[in-house]
Amino acid sequence: MASSPKPCSSPDPSGIAAALLDWFDGRRRDVPWRGERDPYPLLVAEVMAQQTRLDTAIPFHRRFMARFPDVRALAAADEDEVLKLWEGLGYYARARNLRRAAQVVVAEYGGRFPDTASELRRLPGVGPYTAGALASLAFGRPEPAIDGNARRVLSRLHDLEAATPSALDVPARSLLQGAPERPGALNQALMDLGSAVCTPRRPQCGECPVSAGCLARRRGTIALRPPARVRARPPTRYEAAAVVLREGRILVLRRPATGLLGGLWDFPSFSLAPSARPRATLAEGLRAELGLVCRVGDEIRELAHAFSHFRLRLALHSASWLDGEVRTDRPHRWATTDGLAELAFPVYQRRFIDRELRGRQGRPGS
Numbered sequence: 063m064a065s066s067p068k069p070c071s072s073p074d075p076s077g078i079a080a081a082l083l084d085w086f087d088g089r090r091r092d093v094p095w096r097g098e099r100d101p102y103p104l105l106v107a108e109v110m111a112q113q114t115r116l117d118t119a120i121p122f123h124r125r126f127m128a129r130f131p132d133v134r135a136l137a138a139a140d141e142d143e144v145l146k147l148w149e150g151l152g153y154y155a156r157a158r159n160l161r162r163a164a165q166v167v168v169a170e171y172g173g174r175f176p177d178t179a180s181e182l183r184r185l186p187g188v189g190p191y192t193a194g195a196l197a198s199l200a201f202g203r204p205e206p207a208i209d210g211n212a213r214r215v216l217s218r219l220h221d222l223e224a225a226t227p228s229a230l231d232v233p234a235r236s237l238l239q240g241a242p243e244r245p246g247a248l249n250q251a252l253m254d255l256g257s258a259v260c261t262p263r264r265p266q267c268g269e270c271p272v273s274a275g276c277l278a279r280r281r282g283t284i285a286l287r288p289p290a291r292v293r294a295r296p297p298t299r300y301e302a303a304a305v306v307l308r309e310g311r312i313l314v315l316r317r318p319a320t321g322l323l324g325g326l327w328d329f330p331s332f333s334l335a336p337s338a339r340p341r342a343t344l345a346e347g348l349r350a351e352l353g354l355v356c357r358v359g360d361e362i363r364e365l366a367h368a369f370s371h372f373r374l375r376l377a378l379h380s381a382s383w384l385d386g387e388v389r390t391d392r393p394h395r396w397a398t399t400d401g402l403a404e405l406a407f408p409v410y411q412r413r414f415i416d417r418e419l420r421g422r423q424g425r426p427g428s
């Protein structure tokens with residue numbers, strides 16, 4: 063029979079907080095927004111860093127801040143320009159929400175961010191993590207900011223069987239009470255520890271500043287904390303798209319503002335049934351949905367992309383316009399290949415455009 067873990071006292075919050083801050087102060091990473099107290103660049107940084115590696119987000123942050131240096135500039139920005147600056151970061155709903163959040167801050171708060179986590183959460187796209195990060199970093203509020211790294215550290219420190227938001231909230235708040243004057247730094251220290259030392263596999267407990275208080279280490283349960291999330295294999299969706307050429311220009315349409323890749327531009331594309339032939343699907347889709355008669359050519363390339371909840375395989379074909387004018391409610395353009403550079407596309411189409419279309423105007427697929 064498996065023996066139940068021996069009772070252990072909970073880690074001492076003040077001691078843990080002091081050790082974490084000591085460690086954090088000794089290893090500050092060169093992140094442009096570290097030490098920042100202005101909520102606007104912090105919000106941009108936090109939103110960009112979600113689902114994105116820090117090294118990738120930093121140059122995007124620099125460009126974004128250079129173009130939209132304050133919340134009013136972003137609130138007044140054209141959505142197309144915001145999406146274009148976001149191109150390559152993915153998860154474009156984040157960019158649209160960021161702009162809308164700036165508009166709410168300007169319209170409802172006179173351009174000054176609210177300073178509590180509960181009010182921050184009313185901003186579009188701001189969830190518990192981002193609200194906690196902003197409230198603690200910009201306004202010194204003792205609010206937890208629990209990302210995946212902090213979740214792992216807390217669940218190991220306290221040997222939590224269930225690392226749910228409510229189970230993590232209690233130890234996180236208690237830890238913050240151990241450093242009331244530096245809640246933002248403490249949140250960052252937890253996240254940094256999770257990313258650099260308390261890693262998912264092979265945590266470096268010998269290097270860990272809080273190993274003496276770590277219950278999972280004492281009990282030998284590190285590998286079980288936090289419990290693994292069971293993820294189903296994402297399904298694959300098949301689509302066909304056409305690079306339709308008319309007098310040296312290429313047809314592109316803007317996607318609806320909401321939903322997947324909302325507001326981005328792309329080539330006309332259609333779902334592909336399992337047994338369907340892409341050329342026939344494209345010819346019929348272009349005719350029925352856009353009013354265009356086209357000669358659809360061979361496949362130029364198959365593009366693949368992994369979204370968070372499905373995989374996409376897109377058969378991209380060349381096509382020549384023969385007759386008809388575009389009939390659709392969606393904004394559309396016949397763009398030159400250079401004109402395509404000014405529009406924001408999904409990253410997998412952008413790569414194709416830059417590598418294979420630009421400089422070959424008038425000859426897609428040639």
Ligand code: SF4
Pocket residue numbers: 215218219259260261265266267270271272273274276278279284
């Ligand atoms: S002692 Fe090991 S498992 Fe515990 S918090 Fe530190 S690195 Fe993580």
